[in-house]
Amino acid sequence: MLKVGVTGGIGSGKTLVCEVLKKLGVPVFNADNVAKDCLNTNRDIINSITEYFGEEIYENNGLNKKKLAGIVFKNKNALQKINLIVHPVVRQKFIDWCKLHEDKPYVVEEAAILFESGAYKELDYTINITAPEQIRIERVMKRDGSTYEEVRNRMSNQFSDEQRMQLADFNIINDNEKMILQQILEIHNKIINK
Secondary structure: OEEEEEEEOOOOOHHHHHHHHHHOOOOEEEHHHHHHHHHHHOHHHHHHHHHHHOHHHEEOOEEOHHHHHHHHOOOHHHHHHHHHHHHHHHHHHHHHHHHOOOOOOEEEEEOOOHHHHOHHHHOOEEEEEEOOHHHHHHHHHHHHOOOHHHHHHHHOOOOOHHHHHHHOOEEEEOOOOOOHHHHHHHHHHHHHOO
């Protein structure tokens, strides 16, 4: 079984690509969703987060994501700290999850910061999704209700499209012009036939 990473900047279309791969029968592990879940359910993570960021970072219904984002996307040290707390737990969950899908030709790990975290080094292939910055910003503002500045702050903490494209084994262009399904199918067939 091969392990394939799917990544791309915020608003690039990672989820869309992974939905297509799921329809093709490829199991997909969404690292970002697992991380969000761990932030609210894993007692060790919760304790580490409150110790570093203070008790007020959690409210009655869980982590105050907007407050945390306001801190970490303006403070690289805080972002590094949160990654050091959460990533080892998510990594282990991915390893355990892979064992459940050993009968498949390949599995996918979807993660926004696959290259930034170094997790890509543990994968066989990586697929990067790119889209023009303005399209990405508009998608995220519409999807999340974020402001232009909030999206730009989040983007500034991710690798550029150029950096990701150089590191990736495959690149998909999601610019609302080039046919994305054809690109996904070509990559899927290449991986299946490796």
